[in-house]
Amino acid sequence: xxxxxxxxxxxxxxxxxxxxxxxxxxxxxxxxxxxxxxxxxxxxxxxxxxxxxxxxxxxxxxxxxxxxxxxxxxxxxxxxxxxxxxxxxxxxxxxxxxxxxxxxxxxxxxxxxxxxxxxxxxxxxxxxxxxxxxxxxx
Amino acid sequence: xxxxxxxxxxxxxxxxxxxxxxxxxxxxxxxxxxxxxxxxxxxxxxxxxxxxxxxxxxxxxxxxxxxxxxxxxxxxxxxxxxxxxxxxxxxxxxxxxxxxxxxxxxxxxxxxxxxxxxxxxxxxxxxxxxxxxxxxxx
Numbered sequence: 001x002x003x004x005x006x007x008x009x010x011x012x013x014x015x016x017x018x019x020x021x022x023x024x025x026x027x028x029x030x031x032x033x034x035x036x037x038x039x040x041x042x043x044x045x046x047x048x049x050x051x052x053x054x055x056x057x058x059x060x061x062x063x064x065x066x067x068x069x070x071x072x073x074x075x076x077x078x079x080x081x082x083x084x085x086x087x088x089x090x091x092x093x094x095x096x097x098x099x100x101x102x103x104x105x106x107x108x109x110x111x112x113x114x115x116x117x118x119x120x121x122x123x124x125x126x127x128x129x130x131x132x133x134x135x136x137x138x
Numbered sequence: 139x140x141x142x143x144x145x146x147x148x149x150x151x152x153x154x155x156x157x158x159x160x161x162x163x164x165x166x167x168x169x170x171x172x173x174x175x176x177x178x179x180x181x182x183x184x185x186x187x188x189x190x191x192x193x194x195x196x197x198x199x200x201x202x203x204x205x206x207x208x209x210x211x212x213x214x215x216x217x218x219x220x221x222x223x224x225x226x227x228x229x230x231x232x233x234x235x236x237x238x239x240x241x242x243x244x245x246x247x248x249x250x251x252x253x254x255x256x257x258x259x260x261x262x263x264x265x266x267x268x269x270x271x272x273x274x275x276x
Contacts, residue, residue: 011205011224034226038199038252039177041226061176065203065248067149086149088172088179110203114176114252 001047001106006030010068010085010108012043024053024123026132027100040115045108046071051100053126057093059119063112064089064099071107072135073099074127080135083109093119098127103135139185139244144168148206148223148246150181162191162261164270165238178253183246184209189238191264195231197257201250202227202237209245210273211237212265218273221247231257236265241273 007014015032018025027050035041046069054076064073064083071083076096083089083099091097101107113119145152153170156163165188173179189210202211202221209221214234221227221237229235239245251257 011222012226013224034203035201035228037201037228037230039201039250041201041203063173063175063177063179065172065179067205084149086151088150090173090175092175112177112250 003030006045006047006106009045009106010043012067012108012110014045015043018044021052024055025100026051026053026126026129029100034110038114040111040113042111043067043108044111046101046106048101048104048106049132051127051132052098054096054098054124056096056122056124057091057113057119058122059093060114060116061093061095062091064091065110065112067108067110069107070102070105071100071109072102073097083107096124100127103133141168144183144185144244147183147244148181150205150246150248152183153181156182159190162193163238164189164191164264164267167238172248176252178249178251180249181205181246182249184239184244186239186242186244187270189265189270190236192234192236192262194234194260194262195229195251195257196260197231198252198254199231199233200229202229203248203250205246205248207245208240208243209238209247210240211235221245234262238265241271
């Protein structure tokens with residue numbers, strides 16, 4: 001999907017291609033820092049089919065505020081959840097999960113974290129094409 | 139403006155009429171709690187012309203994430219600032235300010251605060267019709 005199309009997925013700034021986290025994503029995503037005072041807020045835009053690897057936030061949680069398109073969120077051992085603009089997801093610390101776009105739609109969510117001393121992210125195995133393509137919710 | 143019209147201002151839940159803070163607002167607003175873990179997140183929807191009084195957050199700041207319509211934000215001694223969906227405003231603690239809808243448009247922003255021990259809100263004088271109606275940015 002072209003950059004000018006991804007810019008229309010949400011009203012928030014698209015930012016630059018998310019090269020720093022690319023090793024932990026399948027597909028292309030964009031990242032834009034919106035605020036870094038008290039709460040770190042990024043806009044993350046995923047191309048259709050793009051998702052991050054399973055991962056765990058240690059020491060603090062994360063909040064997703066969905067702002068455009070159609071995405072998916074899954075916690076280990078749970079059914080996948082369909083996300084659209086207006087949905088808010090709280091991800092507690094230590095919960096293994098992944099998130100990203102649906103198969104045929106781009107997706108944008110804001111990512112919020114409260115800077116916390118000693119907090120870290122642990123990146124785990126990818127969501128394989130086999131597992132992803134089985135997902136049924138559209 | 140009717141409730142079903144205000145529900146279309148943003149993709150986020152409108153919630154109930156904001157009666158708790160009504161003494162500190164001119165005009166009608168709606169409030170919806172979206173998250174109360176790590177960061178308190180509310181959707182605040184203002185009818186056209188609705189705005190809150192001048193106020194100060196003591197002990198912690200506030201972040202506004204604009205999600206629909208057209209609004210205004212002003213800090214004491216500064217020019218008013220026009221806000222639209224996709225804008226993000228960081229309001230530092232101890233800064234006197236107000237926010238609300240533009241004259242002829244409804245407005246919705248998410249309000250974010252990190253729960254902080256000893257933090258408080260100080261409500262001050264209203265933004266009078268005389269001052270508000272002089273605002274030029276549309």
